[in-house]
Amino acid sequence: MVSEHAPQPAAQVLVASNRGPVSYALREDGTLDAKRGGGGLVSGLSAVDDKMWVCAALGDGDREAVRRGVGEPGVRMLDIDADVHADAYNGIANSVLWFVHHLLYQTPVEPVFDAEFRRQWASFETYNRAFAEALAEEAGEGAAVLVQDYHLALVPGMLRELRPDLRIGHFSHTPWAPVDYFRLLPDDIAEQLLRGILGADRAAFLTRRWADAFIGCCAEILGGTGHTRIGVHGLGADADFLRGRAHEADVDERMAALREQVGPGRKTIVRVDRTELSKNIVRGLHAYRALLDERPEWRGRVVHIAFAYPSRQDLAVYREYTAEVQRVADSVNEAYGTADWTPVVLHVKDDFARSLAAYRLADVALVNPIRDGMNLVAKEVPVVSDHGCALVLSREAGAYEELGADAITVNPYDVSATAAALHEALTMADDERTARTKRLAAAATALPPQQWFLDQLEALGQG
Numbered sequence: 224m225v226s227e228h229a230p231q232p233a234a235q236v237l238v239a240s241n242r243g244p245v246s247y248a249l250r251e252d253g254t255l256d257a258k259r260g261g262g263g264l265v266s267g268l269s270a271v272d273d274k275m276w277v278c279a280a281l282g283d284g285d286r287e288a289v290r291r292g293v294g295e296p297g298v299r300m301l302d303i304d305a306d307v308h309a310d311a312y313n314g315i316a317n318s319v320l321w322f323v324h325h326l327l328y329q330t331p332v333e334p335v336f337d338a339e340f341r342r343q344w345a346s347f348e349t350y351n352r353a354f355a356e357a358l359a360e361e362a363g364e365g366a367a368v369l370v371q372d373y374h375l376a377l378v379p380g381m382l383r384e385l386r387p388d389l390r391i392g393h394f395s396h397t398p399w400a401p402v403d404y405f406r407l408l409p410d411d412i413a414e415q416l417l418r419g420i421l422g423a424d425r426a427a428f429l430t431r432r433w434a435d436a437f438i439g440c441c442a443e444i445l446g447g448t449g450h451t452r453i454g455v456h457g458l459g460a461d462a463d464f465l466r467g468r469a470h471e472a473d474v475d476e477r478m479a480a481l482r483e484q485v486g487p488g489r490k491t492i493v494r495v496d497r498t499e500l501s502k503n504i505v506r507g508l509h510a511y512r513a514l515l516d517e518r519p520e521w522r523g524r525v526v527h528i529a530f531a532y533p534s535r536q537d538l539a540v541y542r543e544y545t546a547e548v549q550r551v552a553d554s555v556n557e558a559y560g561t562a563d564w565t566p567v568v569l570h571v572k573d574d575f576a577r578s579l580a581a582y583r584l585a586d587v588a589l590v591n592p593i594r595d596g597m598n599l600v601a602k603e604v605p606v607v608s609d610h611g612c613a614l615v616l617s618r619e620a621g622a623y624e625e626l627g628a629d630a631i632t633v634n635p636y637d638v639s640a641t642a643a644a645l646h647e648a649l650t651m652a653d654d655e656r657t658a659r660t661k662r663l664a665a666a667a668t669a670l671p672p673q674q675w676f677l678d679q680l681e682a683l684g685q686g
């Protein structure tokens with residue numbers, strides 16, 4: 224029963240994000256294949272009736288769908304010029320803003336803000352304006368608009384000018400850079416980004432730490448956050464969905480296949496990531512190598528299952544990182560593998576059912592990002608684990624704020640400490656591991672996606 228005081232979603236809710244809830248692939252016979260995505264926003268928005276999702280067409284299939292007028296009800300895909308989108312998405316969003324917020328630059332030589340950067344920045348403005356204009360067109364009087372992430376940092380300010388009647392929220396799914404690092408950006412660009420987000424009534428983050436970093440940047444660069452309210456909503460795992468999905472037949476099949484690969488009686492250390500620079504996969508492999516090197520008793524008795532799914536392969540630095548992950552995994556197998564034991568099982572083909580299978584059978588989960596907005600793998604594993612799983616968790620992941628107490632926490636740069644943490648996790652007593660997993664699962668599901676989304680709407684309605 225809905226109580227009188229339950230949060231009442233605004234009459235109309237719009238969400239804007241670069242990547243939408245559906246994407247299209249063009250088949251060889253010319254037909255289009257629709258693929259629906261999951262994630263927190265998709266489940267969150269399901270709690271609302273009157274809604275519209277504005278997103279970008281991301282590839283040839285999406286563009287063709289827009290041209291043919293194919294689409295899902297409630298989804299508007301913007302066919303932004305492919306070169307403009309590439310500059311905005313690959314050039315600015317993923318090569319500049321992502322790098323700034325995750326502290327990824329090799330600062331002696333990067334970044335370089337030159338004429339090419341300015342050209343790409345102009346595309347970033349054009350791309351943000353396309354979103355603001357589409358939202359201004361679609362939004363009914365007084366609607367709530369929830370703008371997502373660094374790709375669309377300029378949208379709140381632009382939309383506010385076009386439609387002062389709207390309630391605008393911005394949500395950052397990434398960390399926020401500390402002010403000294405944020406100031407690597409050219410001064411005018413740093414200001415424009417902050418003012419863009421401050422165009423929202425409310426700017427929200429996954430953790431207090433990222434919100435404070437944003438407030439710190441606004442204080443030092445602009446003198447404050449003005450009238451914009453700042454909030455924190457720590458997205459949790461979707462327990463109902465995960466527990467159901469993890470017990471479907473295809474997951475059971477993959478578990479059997481993984482068990483076969485691992486071999487009887489061996490422990491497993493599992494990691495699942497996009498092959499992403501911030502995920503720190505290479506240091507994770509080095510830590511595993513150090514474990515085998517320093518503690519020979521683990522040789523032949525443990526397998527590292529590493530799923531590293533391709534991501535942002537338009538960018539050379541991501542392609543190189545992908546190759547490096549493969550190289551290091553191969554070198555561990557060459558150094559330590561035997562006829563009947565493969566120390567690292569690396570899979571690179573994205574397969575959600577297989578990820579869930581690995582979550583269920585893992586003895587240890589390794590989540591060691593350099594920096595991460597939240598990291599949902601750390602939250603999903605304890606929810607579906609079959610027999611309890613020890614979590615080795617970077618203190619630089621947003622999830623650390625909620626899960627740190629029951630994880631074995633590491634400085635992600637410290638390979639030796641990570642190796643020691645893996646040993647500690649592998650040797651954790653069964654009852655201790657089970658008890659910790661239970662508490663981790665409770666903390667991980669404290670704010671399920673639908674509530675996470677409704678809380679944001681409710682907070683936007685106030686003030």
Ligand code: G6P
Binds near residue numbers: 242317372535
């Ligand atoms: C992060 C970002 C998302 C993004 C996702 C995948 O989680 O916060 O906005 O969609 O990475 O990256 P991609 O570039 O493939 O959309």
